Amino acid sequence: MKHLSKDQISKCLIGDATPEETQHAWDCADCRAELTRVESAFSDFRSSAQHWSQRADATDGAIPWNVRIEVATLKGLYGGHETIAGIGSLLIHVAAVGLLLFAGTLPPVQKAMKDFVPLFAPDLKPLQPKPKTEQSKGGGGSPQKTAETKGELPKVAARSFVPPIRPQDDPKLALNPTIVAPDMPNINAPNYGNPLAGIGIPSAGNGIGTGIGAGKGPGVGPGNGGGFGGAVYKIGGGVSAPVPIYKPEPEYSEEARRAKWQGAVLLAIVVDENGVPKDVKVVRSLGLGLDQKAIEAVQKWRFKPGLKDGKAVPVSANIEVNFRLL
Amino acid sequence: MPESSPVADEPLAGIDDFESIVREHRPRVFRFLLASLRDKESAENLTQDCFVRAFKARDQFRGESKPGTWLMHIAANLIRDHEANSRLKFWRRKLRSDVDPNDLSDWIPDQQRSPEAIALAREQVEAIWKAASTLSERQRTVFLLRFVEDMDVLEIAAVTGMKEGTVKTHLFRAVQSVRLGLEEGK
Numbered sequence: 001m002k003h004l005s006k007d008q009i010s011k012c013l014i015g016d017a018t019p020e021e022t023q024h025a026w027d028c029a030d031c032r033a034e035l036t037r038v039e040s041a042f043s044d045f046r047s048s049a050q051h052w053s054q055r056a057d058a059t060d061g062a063i064p065w066n067v068r069i070e071v072a073t074l075k076g077l078y079g080g081h082e083t084i085a086g087i088g089s090l091l092i093h094v095a096a097v098g099l100l101l102f103a104g105t106l107p108p109v110q111k112a113m114k115d116f117v118p119l120f121a122p123d124l125k126p127l128q129p130k131p132k133t134e135q136s137k138g139g140g141g142s143p144q145k146t147a148e149t150k151g152e153l154p155k156v157a158a159r160s161f162v163p164p165i166r167p168q169d170d171p172k173l174a175l176n177p178t179i180v181a182p183d184m185p186n187i188n189a190p191n192y193g194n195p196l197a198g199i200g201i202p203s204a205g206n207g208i209g210t211g212i213g214a215g216k217g218p219g220v221g222p223g224n225g226g227g228f229g230g231a232v233y234k235i236g237g238g239v240s241a242p243v244p245i246y247k248p249e250p251e252y253s254e255e256a257r258r259a260k261w262q263g264a265v266l267l268a269i270v271v272d273e274n275g276v277p278k279d280v281k282v283v284r285s286l287g288l289g290l291d292q293k294a295i296e297a298v299q300k301w302r303f304k305p306g307l308k309d310g311k312a313v314p315v316s317a318n319i320e321v322n323f324r325l326l
Numbered sequence: 327m328p329e330s331s332p333v334a335d336e337p338l339a340g341i342d343d344f345e346s347i348v349r350e351h352r353p354r355v356f357r358f359l360l361a362s363l364r365d366k367e368s369a370e371n372l373t374q375d376c377f378v379r380a381f382k383a384r385d386q387f388r389g390e391s392k393p394g395t396w397l398m399h400i401a402a403n404l405i406r407d408h409e410a411n412s413r414l415k416f417w418r419r420k421l422r423s424d425v426d427p428n429d430l431s432d433w434i435p436d437q438q439r440s441p442e443a444i445a446l447a448r449e450q451v452e453a454i455w456k457a458a459s460t461l462s463e464r465q466r467t468v469f470l471l472r473f474v475e476d477m478d479v480l481e482i483a484a485v486t487g488m489k490e491g492t493v494k495t496h497l498f499r500a501v502q503s504v505r506l507g508l509e510e511g512k
Binding site: 006007009010011013014015016038040041042044045046048049050052053054056 | 353356357360361366369447450451454455470472473474476478479494497498501502505508
């Protein structure tokens with residue numbers, strides 16, 4: 001029979017070997033030697049454990065077991081002094097709370113409590129957006145060459161689905177043309193148009209959009225967007241011209257002075273209800289920096305605003321600024 | 327004879343009875359705990375805990391097994407709890423420097439042996455301790471009960487609460503591991 005395997009020797013060691021294996025371990029010198037070797041190592045191991053525990057097993061310092069038992073079982077956590085412990089605990093808590101309350105009455109603490117941090121809350125009212133003043137807007141017209149003609153004003157609606165010009169013949173879903181405008185004086189006319197316009201070839205005006213007039217958008221008139229009218233009036237027809245009340249002279253530019261350049265710059269401006277010029281544009285340029293100087297000067301001008309029916313309205317005007325070298 | 331209330335006398339009598347049990351079994355319990363934990367302080371604490379537990383539960387001891395087995399059973403449970411707790415405290419494992427090798431090998435082997443044999447025996451014992459420390463808690467318990475406390479498989483089964491087959495399996499694996507450690511230590 002061949003020698004015992006490692007597993008078989010382990011089984012012999014733990015006493016779990018078959019009788020044959022045990023017998024072989026006895027008979028075979030090699031296997032017995034191996035077994036003896038391991039067993040003696042285990043035996044030494046046992047001796048070392050015993051020796052170590054004997055050396056370490058001293059009750060020095062450790063609480064004797066019976067004292068621990070007494071503490072654990074007989075006396076309880078407070079050793080029978082539950083009442084004293086309870087009262088003591090109560091007193092300690094009362095003292096702690098009392099100390100906190102007393103600390104609150106001390107002058108430094110009181111002072112610290114009075115020192116408050118001011119929160120800066122600025123008044124935001126002046127920064128809030130101003131409510132938009134109700135302004136009549138207008139505009140519209142399809143890009144035709146002629147100005148809008150006198151005619152019946154289309155129905156006013158919130159949205160213009162069908163523009164008032166050249167309605168489709170025999171539409172599948174008939175829809176009356178509408179414009180976006182306030183209620184307007186209506187007239188009886190065979191075509192759509194601006195009730196305030198002159199008579200001419202039927203036209204919705206030369207603006208851009210679906211409205212009537214020279215402006216942009218679905219309204220009536222020269223303005224932008226819906227509504228009737230225009231943001232800016234033109235002088236004439238009951239609209240008085242704005243009158244300049246403060247007109248500082250423009251400066252000469254250095255280049256133009258050197259070149260002895262003279263002439264006039266034509267500017268288109270809008271004078272608003274407050275007499276302040278806006279939307280300054282150059283209509284006729286002079287060059288050599290004089291356009292810029294003219295714009296700067298005109299922006300400083302102040303006007304008596306143009307009036308319509310006694311009310312200040314924004315009016316567009318052309319201003320010629322002259323540059324003359326003395 | 328003065329009358330005394332039996333309620334007051336019973337714990338005292340119990341402690342007196344218990345005293346002898348402690349005196350008899352304490353070294354063994356301590357040895358087992360020390361070998362398992364390799365930490366003197368923990369072993370002492372757990373030995374105390376073991377007897378406190380036993381004292382508290384002495385009414386439940388029905389004499390089905392020997393008191394020694396019963397105490398070792400408590401000790402084995404304590405070790406399991408202790409391992410579960412100290413698994414969380416992994417840093418303690420680091421702090422607890424491995425036991426001084428002198429503690430393990432500073433035992434006086436047979437004076438008859440040659441110095442070489444003594445050195446070899448010490449090396450082997452150290453290798454076994456090292457191998458035992460790498461065993462799982464169950465394997466180590468079974469191994470120590472078998473080879474330090476010299477218990478048979480049935481007793482080990484009673485102490486650990488495992489089935490006999492399970493004990494054998496753990497024991498076999500433990501012996502294989504330790505023998506591997508011995509081979510490596512050569």
